[in-house]
Amino acid sequence: MSALLAQTTEIEVDSTPFSDYETDGGSELSTQSLSSSIREHVYENGRRYHRKSAGQYFLPSDETEQDRLDLLHHLYTLVRGGALYMAPLREDPARVLDAGTGTGVWALDFGDIHPGSEVVGVDLAPIQPDWTFPNVKFECDDLEKDWTWKLNHFNYIHSRALATAIKDWSRYFTQCFRHTAPGGYIEIVEYALDRLWSDDDTLKDSALEKFMAKFSEGLSKSGINVHVDGEYIKKGLEEAGFTDVQVHPARIPCGAWPKEPNAKRVGATQHLNLQTGLEAHGLNIFTQVLEMTVEEANELIAAALKDVERRKVHSYTIVWNVVARKPE
Numbered sequence: 001m002s003a004l005l006a007q008t009t010e011i012e013v014d015s016t017p018f019s020d021y022e023t024d025g026g027s028e029l030s031t032q033s034l035s036s037s038i039r040e041h042v043y044e045n046g047r048r049y050h051r052k053s054a055g056q057y058f059l060p061s062d063e064t065e066q067d068r069l070d071l072l073h074h075l076y077t078l079v080r081g082g083a084l085y086m087a088p089l090r091e092d093p094a095r096v097l098d099a100g101t102g103t104g105v106w107a108l109d110f111g112d113i114h115p116g117s118e119v120v121g122v123d124l125a126p127i128q129p130d131w132t133f134p135n136v137k138f139e140c141d142d143l144e145k146d147w148t149w150k151l152n153h154f155n156y157i158h159s160r161a162l163a164t165a166i167k168d169w170s171r172y173f174t175q176c177f178r179h180t181a182p183g184g185y186i187e188i189v190e191y192a193l194d195r196l197w198s199d200d201d202t203l204k205d206s207a208l209e210k211f212m213a214k215f216s217e218g219l220s221k222s223g224i225n226v227h228v229d230g231e232y233i234k235k236g237l238e239e240a241g242f243t244d245v246q247v248h249p250a251r252i253p254c255g256a257w258p259k260e261p262n263a264k265r266v267g268a269t270q271h272l273n274l275q276t277g278l279e280a281h282g283l284n285i286f287t288q289v290l291e292m293t294v295e296e297a298n299e300l301i302a303a304a305l306k307d308v309e310r311r312k313v314h315s316y317t318i319v320w321n322v323v324a325r326k327p328e
Ligand SMILES: C[S@@+](CC[C@H](N)C(=O)[O-])C[C@H]1O[C@@H](n2cnc3c(N)ncnc32)[C@H](O)[C@@H]1O
Pocket: 053, 056, 057, 069, 070, 072, 073, 099, 100, 101, 102, 103, 106, 122, 123, 124, 125, 141, 142, 143, 144, 159, 160, 161, 162, 165, 166
């Protein structure tokens, strides 16, 4: 398990001088069978959105966003010390579902190291590669509709970063339960949408704090539950019928401000994620839901990103891996 996950005390700040004018957050850590209608897109304020997801999912699906999702996959595994999942899988689970698979990167990695598993990745948007491993396939479907897979079918369901996507969590957990095989596992991975944390007072009154407050307000207005944290997921899974629920929280620093090298690397990766992630999350919600002008939205996004780059705001988010089992 990573040192970051095990950490229970405050994250120590790297107080090495850092120029306000440097904007790359530390160059040493920067890295450089479907129908045609589901491939249709709309363009708005320079970003491309999947047409079929309009009104349902507000993040873009363009190449910039796909690159960010692949980076996010790297970030999640980095936080877990390289692990793809935390469920106690002893052998290759026969049937695996990756719900809201995005670019399919998790499903492909899982299928690669579990050749005995048949992996299905499902998403609203067809942004997965055409080439895939023989044991991995992708489907386009809406997880908020009635699932058409067989009941008691999947030996392991993986669901990551869908807090901005799922509106009815209770129904989602129930469908997961009905389609998990007895004795099978579920793993839900989500990060906080309602706030950031800081162990000192640097987050207070920052642009980053304002960004989160506005973002959270806009999400709530559009019917998204912004309080899907570890405890919420645990309760929802138990109510659906799952047992042995384990919640594994980990902190992700927003920027390369920590002193400890592992935490700094995670923070620098989060900085890269936020370089396009703040816009991906904020632009549509700010302009369409909160009716800010594009200029106002861009100004807030740029100011929040500066807070991350400058390393003066020592904030972090929390990601929860919640693992549970369906009784035999
Ligand atoms: C933030 S991405 C996460 C992708 C992937 N799980 C990962 O961790 O890399 C959320 C994904 O959920 C998909 N999505 C949103 N609403 C959905 C729905 N109702 N049914 C299926 N997929 C959905 C989006 O198209 C997007 O690819």
